[in-house]
Amino acid sequence: MKGSIFMDHHILMKNVWKKFGEITALRDANLMVKRNTIHAIVGENSAGKSTLVRILAGIERMDKGEIWISGRKVKIRSARDSLKLGIGMVHQHLALIEDFTVAENLFAVGMDDPLNIVTKRRLRQNATKIMERFQMNLNPDSKVSSLSLGEKQKVEILRVLKDEPKIIILDEPTSLLNDMEAEDILRMLKSLKMEGKTVIFISHRLDEVMKVADEITVMRNGRTIGPFNKSRMSEEELFRLMFGEERTEFEVKYDESKTGEKILEIKNLRYDQKGRVLLEDVSFTLRRGEILGILGFSESGVDLFMEILFGLRIPSGGRIIFKGEDITFKDIMDRRELGIGFVPADRRRVGSCLDCSIWENVVVNVRKSPKISGCFFLNTNKIMEYTTKVLRICGIATMDPDLPAKSLSGGSLQRLIIAREILGDPDLLIFQEPSWGLDMLSLQLLKDEMLRMKNEGKSVIVSSKDYDEFVDVVDRFLIFHKGKISSEFLNDGRIDKARIVEAMVGKVEKMRG
Template sequence: MTEANIVLEAKNITKQFPGVLASDNVNFDLRKGEIHALLGENGAGKSTLMNLIYGLHLPDKGEIFVNGKPIEIKSPNDSIAAGIGMVHQHFMLIPVFTVAENVMLGDEVTKRGSLDRVTVAAKINEISKQYGLDVDPNALVGDLPVGLQQRVEIVKTLYRNAEIVILDEPTAVLTPQEAEDLFRIMRDLTARGVSIIFITHKLKEVLAVADRITVMRAGRVINTVQPSETNEAQLANMMVGRQVILTVEKKDHAASGDILKVEGLSARDQRDLETVHNVSFTVRGGEVLGIAGVQGNGQTELSEALTGLRAPTGGKVTMDGIDLTGKSPRVMTEAGLAHIPEDRQRHGLVLSYSVADNMALCDYYRPPFSSRGVIQQKALDENARKLIDAFDVRTPSPFVNAGKLSGGNQQKVIVARELSRHNVKLVIANQPTRGLDVGSIEYIHSEIIKMRDRGVAVLLISAELDEVMALSDRIAVMYRGQIVAVVDSKKATREQLGLWMAGAHVETTQA
C-alpha cells in the first residue's frame, strides 16, 4: 500500500472537554477500500474521534486530510461535501416518511416546487442494486425491521456520494444473522472502493470483518494491528489495559423451588399494541434464566410488566407464592424484588442527585434513612460509603452527582442499591451491562452470579447473546412478544439461538 491509497488521515488530533482529555494526540488513517475497525471501551474516545472527523465537534489541535489534501471540517456539511458519511448508533430516520423521503431529507430534489420522488427512487434503486442492499424506496421506514433501517442509513450516505462511511456500533441492534448480512454488505462496499470505519467494542466481530484494527483507550491510540496477528485476549488486554477474564466463572448450582412464576402474561406498549402475548415461564431460586432476543421483541414491556412499571393486560405474576400481578413497584420491592432497569438514566437514577441519594432512591422512606418523614442525611451518607466500598464504585465522594460518574459506575450505583437490599428474593436485570466497559461488565456479572449462588432467582434480559449464554442456567428466546423456546444453556448453541431469535420455526422440544 502506498501513501496515495490513504483516503482519510487524522494527524495529531487533540480535543479537550471540561475535565476530560477525550482525544490525546491521536493519529488515524484509512486506506481506500478497507474496513478499519476502531475498537475501544465506552469512553475510550472512539466516538469523539469520529465526531471530530464528521464535523460534530471541532478539534483543539490537529489536522484532517482527505485524499492527501488538508481540509477544514466545521460542520457535517463540510464532511459530507468531502465524501464522508456516518451511520449513527441511533438512527436519524423519520418513521412516518418513506425510504425515499428519508434519504433525500436535507438534500431534497424538487421539480417545480414539489418533491421529485421518482428521480430519487430511481437513484436509490440503482444504489441498492449496485451494493446488494435490497431497499425498497417506497416502503415506510417505520414498517421496516431494524436491519433494513440500518441499510437505509447506509443508502443515505451513498446517495450523498460518500466514499468513506463511518459505522458507529452498527451491530448493537442486530441479530447474529443480521450482523452477518451487514458484514457481507460491508465487504461488497469495500470491493467497490468504499472505505469503512467500523466502530465497535465487540472483539469477535472485529476479528471477523476488519482489515486493520486500531485500539483506543482513554483518548489515546494504543496500537494498530492486523486481525491475523492477534486474538481476542490480546485485543481485550489492549482495550482494558490489563488481563481480562473473558468467561464468567460459574459453579454448578442446584436450583431450588419456583420463585417467579409468570402465567399467560400479556402487555401493551405506548402505542397500545400488544407486544407481550401470553408469556409463561418460571424462575427458580438459585438459577439464572436468561431471555435472549433481538431488541424490540417485547423484552422492555415484559420486564416493565414484571416490575410494576407497566400494568399487564392479562395473566398472572407471583413471587414466592404472593400474587404481584399489576402491583406497584413499591409493593414489589417490599416483597423482595431487586430491579436493575434497562435504561439506567431514565429509570434507575436521578442524575442530578448525589450518589448517596441515588443509593437510597427506593428506600428513602424507611428507617434508618428517614424518621417521621425527615430524611436522615447521616444514614444516607453512611450507607453510601459502605456500598461504594463494597461494590467498588469509583466516585470522588458520595456527594457527587450521579450524572458525573461514568456509565459503568452509574450502573454500579444501581447494582449496589438493588442487590444490597436485605430481602432480595428475585433479581430482574434488563441489559445490565449495556454500554459498559469490560471491567464493569466483569464486576456486574460476578455480582449477578453471587446472587444466584446465594439462592436468589435471577431473570436476565439481554440483547447480547454472549452475555445470556455466559450467565444463564436456562435460556428463553423471545420473538415478537412470545417465548419461542426455552433450553438448557449447556445444550444451547449460538447458531440455534440466533435462528430462534430471527423467528425460525421451533422444532426442538422445550427444556
C-alpha cells in the same frame, strides 16, 4: 520520505488532543486509515473512541492536532465541513423523528431540492431504491416509532448512506442488533468497501472486528495504539492491548439442588394490541438462586414480556406471582418495594433522565429508603455520600454529581444504571440487554455480580439477543419466538448452540428480514 505517509492514507489524524473541562479525552491520539479499507477502532468504555471520530465528523473540535484527508491538510470546523469532505457518520444514539415514516426520515429531512414537491410516492420510491441497493428490507411507510431498536438503527445507517459519502464512520453500529441483523450490517460494510469506500467503525465485539476489519486501531485512556493489520493479530492479543490483562474464564453449571424456593411464577401471560396477539401462553417459574436467560429476536415478545414483568405495561391476561403475592396489576413502586429491580434496554429514555443531575439519577430507586431520606425530606449529605459511592463503583469517581446525566458517555451511563439497580438490593433483578455499550471488562464484572446475587439466594433474569453472551453464568434459557416460549434449555455445560439458534428463529419458518 515524509510526504508519502500523507499520500498513502485516506485519513490521517495526527497528535490530536481534546479536553472536556478537567477530563482529557484524547492525548496525542493518531489515526491512520488507508484508502478503501475497513478500519476498526476498539477500546474500553470512555477510552476516547467516540470523541476521535466525532472530531472527524465535525461534531467536536480538537484542541490540538492535524487532520489530513487524501494528502491534503484540512480544517474541520463543523459537520458541514466534514460532509463536504465526503465524510458521513452514523451515530451511536438514534436521532430519528419517531412520528415520521421510514421514507420521511430518510428523505424529507434535509431535502436538497426545495422546489420539488415532496410527494409520498416519490419519497417511497427513493426509499425503496436505496433500501434495495443496500439490501435492507424495511417498509418505507411504517412509522419509526413502531420499529424495533434494530430496525431503527438500519434507518439511521441508510440516512447517512444516501448522501453517498466516500468515508463512512459508524459508531457502534451493531450494538443494538441481534446476530442476524449484525451480520447484515457487517456484510454491508464489506460491500461498501467493494464500492471503493473507506469505512471506519467502532465496536465492542472483538469477534466481528476480527471478521471484517482490515486494520485495527486500539484505544486506551485517550491514547491510540496501532494501526495493526488484522492478519497479524489474534483476539487475545487485542483484548490484552485493550485492558492490559487476561480474560478470566468461568465454569458454571446448573445445579438444581442449590436453588431455593419459588420466587416468581408466571401463569398464562398474554398481551394483545389492537386485536393482535403479541404475547401468549407465557408460563414458567423461577427459583431463588437461579439465573434465567431469556433469548429472542426483535419481535419475539421478549422485550414486551420484560416490560410487563416490571409493570411498565399491563398484560391482557394471566397472572404474575412474586413471593406468593399477585403483582399482576401492582404499580412499579409496589414492585420495587417488594424487591424487584430492572435495567431497561432503553437506557437513555427509560433507564435514566438525561436532563436530570447524576445524583437525581442515582437515588431514584432508594429515594424513600432510610439510606437517603427521612420519610419526607431528602438528606443531602447521605445523597452525596451514596452518589459518590455509586460513581466510584462505576469507575467515574471524578464526576461531579450535580452535572446532568447527559454528560456521561454511553458506557458510563449504562454502568451507572446497572450499579444503581444492584445497590437497590432487589431479590429479583431483571436485565434487559444489559451488555449494551459495556466493554468486556465491565461485562465480566456484571457477570460476577450476577453470580454473587445467585449465591445470596437472589434471582436474576437476563434477556439478550446474543445467545452466547451470558452462557457462562445462566442456569437455564427460555427461548421466545413469535410471542410464545418456544423451548427451554438447562445449562448443563453442553448446550448445543445450533439448537438454540434454531429455536430462536423458529424451526420451520424463516426469519423475517
